[in-house]
Amino acid sequence: MLEIKTAKTRKGKRELEKRAPKLVESGKKTLILHGTKTSGVLNAVLAQIYHLKKHDAVKYSRKNENIKPFEAGGETSLEFFSLKTDCSIFVYGSHSKKRPDNLVIGRTYDHHIYDLVEVGVENFKPMESFSYDKKLAPKEGSKPFIVFIGEGFESVDELKHLKEVLLDLLRGEVVENLNLAGVDRAYVCAALSPNRVLFTHCALRLKKSGTVVPRMELVEVGPSMDFVIRRHRPPNESLRKESMKTSREKPKKKEKNVKRDELKGKIGSIYIPDQKVGETALPYKAKGVKRERREAKRKNDKDGENAPKRQKEDS
Amino acid sequence: MTEMEIEGEKQQKFDVDLGNLMALDSNHTFPSQPPLSREEIVKQCLLKGTHLVQAIADALFTLPSTEDVDGPLVNLPAPLTKLPREKHLPKPKPPTKWEVFAKKKGIQNRKKDKIVYDEQSGTWKRRYGYDRANDEDAVPIIEAKETDGK
Numbered sequence: 001m002l003e004i005k006t007a008k009t010r011k012g013k014r015e016l017e018k019r020a021p022k023l024v025e026s027g028k029k030t031l032i033l034h035g036t037k038t039s040g041v042l043n044a045v046l047a048q049i050y051h052l053k054k055h056d057a058v059k060y061s062r063k064n065e066n067i068k069p070f071e072a073g074g075e076t077s078l079e080f081f082s083l084k085t086d087c088s089i090f091v092y093g094s095h096s097k098k099r100p101d102n103l104v105i106g107r108t109y110d111h112h113i114y115d116l117v118e119v120g121v122e123n124f125k126p127m128e129s130f131s132y133d134k135k136l137a138p139k140e141g142s143k144p145f146i147v148f149i150g151e152g153f154e155s156v157d158e159l160k161h162l163k164e165v166l167l168d169l170l171r172g173e174v175v176e177n178l179n180l181a182g183v184d185r186a187y188v189c190a191a192l193s194p195n196r197v198l199f200t201h202c203a204l205r206l207k208k209s210g211t212v213v214p215r216m217e218l219v220e221v222g223p224s225m226d227f228v229i230r231r232h233r234p235p236n237e238s239l240r241k242e243s244m245k246t247s248r249e250k251p252k253k254k255e256k257n258v259k260r261d262e263l264k265g266k267i268g269s270i271y272i273p274d275q276k277v278g279e280t281a282l283p284y285k286a287k288g289v290k291r292e293r294r295e296a297k298r299k300n301d302k303d304g305e306n307a308p309k310r311q312k313e314d315s
Numbered sequence: 316m317t318e319m320e321i322e323g324e325k326q327q328k329f330d331v332d333l334g335n336l337m338a339l340d341s342n343h344t345f346p347s348q349p350p351l352s353r354e355e356i357v358k359q360c361l362l363k364g365t366h367l368v369q370a371i372a373d374a375l376f377t378l379p380s381t382e383d384v385d386g387p388l389v390n391l392p393a394p395l396t397k398l399p400r401e402k403h404l405p406k407p408k409p410p411t412k413w414e415v416f417a418k419k420k421g422i423q424n425r426k427k428d429k430i431v432y433d434e435q436s437g438t439w440k441r442r443y444g445y446d447r448a449n450d451e452d453a454v455p456i457i458e459a460k461e462t463d464g465k
Contacts, residue, residue, distance in 0.1 A: 021402035028401050088401035110403055123353070146337040147367040149360060154341040163339075168398050171335050180376065181386030183336075188364040190356075192345055198360055204368065213376040216368045218361050235399070243399035 019086050023251050027173035028107075031087035033060040035067055035094035041124050042093045042101050048127055048223040049091055052201065055141045056172070058085045067092060069104045070231060075113050083111045089169055099230065105165050109243045115235040117158075117165050119197075119227040132219050136203040138185035143172050145183065145204065150191025158229045159191055166199075186218060192226075200224035329370050334394030336375070338367040 007013040032050050034042065050059040060081070068074025069092060078090060088111075092104040099120065106116040138144075146167060152159045170187050183204060190198045201222025206214035235243070257268045287293065330339040343363055345356065380387040410418070417424075433440045433448035440448035447453075 021405045023405060025400055025402070107399065107401075109399060109401065114399060143336060145368050145371055146335065147364050147371075148337070148339040149343050149363045149367065151341050151344055153339060164396070164398065167335060167337060167396060171337070174334070174394060176391060177388050178375075178391050179383065179386045180380065180389055183372075183375075186364065186368050188360055190345075190360040190363070192356065193347075198356065200357075200360070202361070202364070213373050216365060216372050218365050218368060220357075220361065224357075240399065242403070244397055245400075245404060246397075247404055 023247055023249070027056055028089050028168065029085065029087040030057040030169065031060070031081055031085055031090040032057055033064055033067075033081070033090065033092055035092065036063050036065050037095050038063075038093055039095040039101055041121060042095055042103070044126050045101075045103065045121055045124055045223070045225065046091065046093050051127075052222065053169075058087060069106055069113070069116050070118070070233065078106070079108065079111050079113065082108045089165075091169075102230070103227075105169060107165065107168060109235075109239060114239060114243065115161070115165070116231075116233040117162050117229070118231040119162070119229055122226040122228055124225040125223065127222050130221050130224075132203065132221050136184075136205055136219055137221060138203045139182070141172070142182050142184055143175065143178060144170060145186035146170055147186060147188045148191075149188070150197075152191035152194050153189075156191075156194045157234075158232050159194065159197070161232050161234055162197065162227070162229060163189070185222075188218070195229045197227040197229070198224070199227055329367055331371055331374050332395040333371070333374055333378075334392050335396060336371060337396065338371050340367055 005016075007016050030049075030053050032046050034046060038046075046059070050057050064077060066074060067077050069078065078092070082088065082090065088108045090106050090108070092106070094102045094104075096102070099118075101121040101124075102118060103121055104116055104118045107114045148163055150159075153163045154160070166187075166189060183206075186202045186204055188198075188200050188202060192198055200220055201224070202218040203221045205217040205219055207217060209215040259267050261267050330341065332338070340363060345351070345359065351359070375389065378389045378391075380389045382388075416422075427442065429442060430439045431442045431448040432438075435449070440446060442448065
């Protein structure tokens, strides 16, 4: 729909270009919303997930009645929201007697539902209930370490699917260069049984070890909860094949400052910044600043401080 | 006893995906025979988690790093686990009406040079503007019209 609309202003055009499909994609945005009825636990869970993903998440605060992800007709609202906010992962919370504390994590492809995983939340412990040294608290937006424990993640279909969805949700932007000083958080997911996963968020403490590699220590800081897998809808094969397609060609990078001359060959210009001659440091010290002079002056003051100025005597 | 120790060490191989900073331990099972208390399970998880995080860190910190203002920068390899895209691959833009017409007619787009050779003076002068090349009005002698002068 957005491709047919043309922008009337240059700013609008820039916004449309940001949302247009790109060869190499930037991080996925997450949409957090809830249904008609939510429990206190679920509200806290959604709020904390939003906090963990502050930079690239959108949280809707109103109740949404007509969202039923697993039913055929109930997806239109979700697709519309995904289109409006340009979010391709969503976390939908709801609470009912049959499915208490229900969380549906889903992904979209081209703003249509791609796949869904429904989990129930149990044993939720919010961030506030963990006590730790505040200096270790992970900074917002840092790239996390993600750890999966358990053979279930390789064998059970639902867990494999959950692993992929969690990786997509938690990993943040794919970057080429990483600052090693900024690694400070880790998400640990452990498969306790074929349908229960323990999820917790820890801060990393790097300790000095003999080698270049520091010794890692995990300190539980963040929310910790159990995911009980309820339902899941894997993507259909053709859609999956299409979404996994990558293009061989690399995005063209413009080479700046390189010109070709027939006589000289390849030339480039070197730009030297302004030389502020008046503000440069002098290679010698000013006469009054020199230490010998200062010390001599101090000595003279000490010697002659009690003697007042000699008055002129009348002859 | 020693055999078991060696086996324990063999199982230390984890699947580490450095591009995503992810590690998977596919060999671990939680013992269900003595039902562990919640605390025990959490402790075991954190312990295993520490091992895995250490494995990622081992691989990460041994990468060649460049010194930056804020800290050592490391060039991460491409992620191994493929995740689905969020939008389709960009389709090439349809050609504009002019592009279609130009192609049909065989019209080539030729760039004009800024400096052109002036035969009259034998030098290279600018294409347009003051003192341009091949200028018809820049003659040394102009014949006067009858209406000029007086």
